[in-house]
Amino acid sequence: xxxxxxxxxxxxxxxxxxxxxxxxxxxxxxxxxxxTPVVPLAALVLGVFSVLVARLPLGAVAKRLLPLCFFLxxxxxxxxxxxGGPVLHTFGPLTVKADGLNLALLISLKAFSILxxxxxxxxxxxxxxxxxxxxxxxxxxxxxxxxxxxxxxxSVIEREYQKLRNAARMRGFQPDTSLHSYRTFAHLAAMLxxxxxxxxxxxxxxxxxxxxxxxxxxxxDSRPEGLRGCLPQTAVMAFxxxxxxxxxxxxRMGWGLFNC
Amino acid sequence: xxxxxxxxxxxxxxxxAVVAAGGVAYGLKRMDGEGTVSAxxxxxxxxxxxxxxxxxxxxxxxxxxxxLVGLVLGWAAFPAIFTGLLLQALLFQYGGLTxxxxxxxxMAAPAVAVSLMLSPLITRKGRMGAVASFGCGFLxxxxxxxxxxxxxxxxxxxxxxxAWASVIGNAPVMVVEGFFTAFVVSFLRRVYPELLLCLTPExxxxxxxx
Numbered sequence: 047x048x049x050x051x052x053x054x055x056x057x058x059x060x061x062x063x064x065x066x067x068x069x070x071x072x073x074x075x076x077x078x079x080x081x082t083p084v085v086p087l088a089a090l091v092l093g094v095f096s097v098l099v100a101r102l103p104l105g106a107v108a109k110r111l112l113p114l115c116f117f118l119x120x121x122x123x124x125x126x127x128x129x130g131g132p133v134l135h136t137f138g139p140l141t142v143k144a145d146g147l148n149l150a151l152l153i154s155l156k157a158f159s160i161l162x163x164x165x166x167x168x169x170x171x172x173x174x175x176x177x178x179x180x181x182x183x184x185x186x187x188x189x190x191x192x193x194x195x196x197x198x199x200x201s202v203i204e205r206e207y208q209k210l211r212n213a214a215r216m217r218g219f220q221p222d223t224s225l226h227s228y229r230t231f232a233h234l235a236a237m238l239x240x241x242x243x244x245x246x247x248x249x250x251x252x253x254x255x256x257x258x259x260x261x262x263x264x265x266x267d268s269r270p271e272g273l274r275g276c277l278p279q280t281a282v283m284a285f286x287x288x289x290x291x292x293x294x295x296x297x298r299m300g301w302g303l304f305n306c
Numbered sequence: 307x308x309x310x311x312x313x314x315x316x317x318x319x320x321x322x323a324v325v326a327a328g329g330v331a332y333g334l335k336r337m338d339g340e341g342t343v344s345a346x347x348x349x350x351x352x353x354x355x356x357x358x359x360x361x362x363x364x365x366x367x368x369x370x371x372x373x374l375v376g377l378v379l380g381w382a383a384f385p386a387i388f389t390g391l392l393l394q395a396l397l398f399q400y401g402g403l404t405x406x407x408x409x410x411x412x413m414a415a416p417a418v419a420v421s422l423m424l425s426p427l428i429t430r431k432g433r434m435g436a437v438a439s440f441g442c443g444f445l446x447x448x449x450x451x452x453x454x455x456x457x458x459x460x461x462x463x464x465x466x467x468x469a470w471a472s473v474i475g476n477a478p479v480m481v482v483e484g485f486f487t488a489f490v491v492s493f494l495r496r497v498y499p500e501l502l503l504c505l506t507p508e509x510x511x512x513x514x515x516x
Binding site: 070071113129176193202225227229235237239241242246258259 | 310311314316330331338339346349350361369378388389392395400404405462463465467471482494498
């Protein structure tokens with residue numbers, strides 16, 4: 047699959063995977079639960095900063111933000127006309143309400159900042175490193191196994207799909223809006239399922255031969271080495287989490303300065 | 307089908323996470339070593355299949371396939387869909403980490419419900435089986451869109467319009483999904499019936515009469 051964000055050398059890429067996943071999760075949580083735009087705004091700044099520090103290719107970043115933009119356009123078309131609050135503007139029968147407008151703004155800020163943080167901290171991980179990190183953070187063994195295993199085989203099964211798709215194309219199949227087209231794709235998907243199931247049997251047998259007993263063991267070198275070699279980054283990330291949490295607490299306590 | 311980050315309120319997110327954790331834990335409990343390996347590979351197959359786009363007139367929709375996931379995996383649909391969503395969040399940033407629980411419930415709960423309700427009927431030959439498998443695909447997406455709408459409405463009154471729009475907007479997807487599921491099931495029934503949970507024969511029961 048396309049993974050443009052890994053294999054870059056940056057301070058973020060050198061940070062321990064478990065730290066990155068934990069920080070990304072905590073930052074997303076604080077941002078998602080924020081009541082005012084203060085914390086999401088701070089998170090947005092943090093997100094842009096992390097994307098720059100991680101030296102991600104900006105074209106790919108923009109491309110991944112595109113689906114979110116479509117969703118937000120829909121939101122901005124509907125939300126400003128709902129809710130209560132003072133009326134800001136009138137278009138014929140529709141009135142723009144302050145509440146709805148604020149909500150749309152808040153959601154957009156939150157969504158963008160969370161996505162940027164996620165991209166910089168988590169999408170920069172190899173899937174396997176992420177599996178190890180999740181396991182280190184307390185994800186059940188079997189679930190980690192399921193995640194790592196299916197991540198491993200997505201590219202293999204994607205190749206199977208391309209093979210089947212090419213075979214169909216060779217026979218002159220052109221997708222259109224018809225039952226024939228749907229049936230063709232359905233048979234293709236079903237064949238994909240059959241092949242993946244058969245392959246699973248072979249993979250399982252091979253694993254049993256090598257001593258698999260249903261337990262998932264971590265043997266790779268990329269095992270999270272704790273905080274060794276990434277103390278400064280970890281400190282900065284932990285500090286940013288603390289700052290955002292403190293900011294949100296301050297806002298909720300009604301600290302006058304931030305009540306905008 | 308998923309809700310974006312930053313939309314839902316804390317109670318909805320927490321409720322989603324709790325229900326999802328329960329479902330995932332139960333699904334995992336029902337899988338043994340071999341079952342986990344085949345669930346993993348079938349999950350990757352569903353991941354790839356969900357990238358297929360079908361044309362509806364000038365537009366195109368991508369498949370949800372949760373009805374089919376339910377039929378093939380049963381309760382393992384919870385861990386499988388959780389895995390799929392986590393990998394989507396990681397690989398393409400569709401959805402994020404805080405909404406993972408809600409989105410898992412939105413997609414997996416209908417999958418399990420549909421498989422429990424309709425899998426006995428799928429085995430029927432002829433029109434009954436075809437209608438049941440159409441219903442599987444159709445209803446799974448329908449229930450999902452209702453759950454999604456409920457999550458939005460519980461978050462705030464402001465989202466009522468968007469919630470209804472998403473149910474109505476998903477109507478064409480439900481129909482396409484219904485046909486797609488019916489075709490897949492009819493193919494599997496002829497080619498590889500082991501894959502449909504409900505079609506696997508019961509293990510032979512030892513009776514006293516020998």
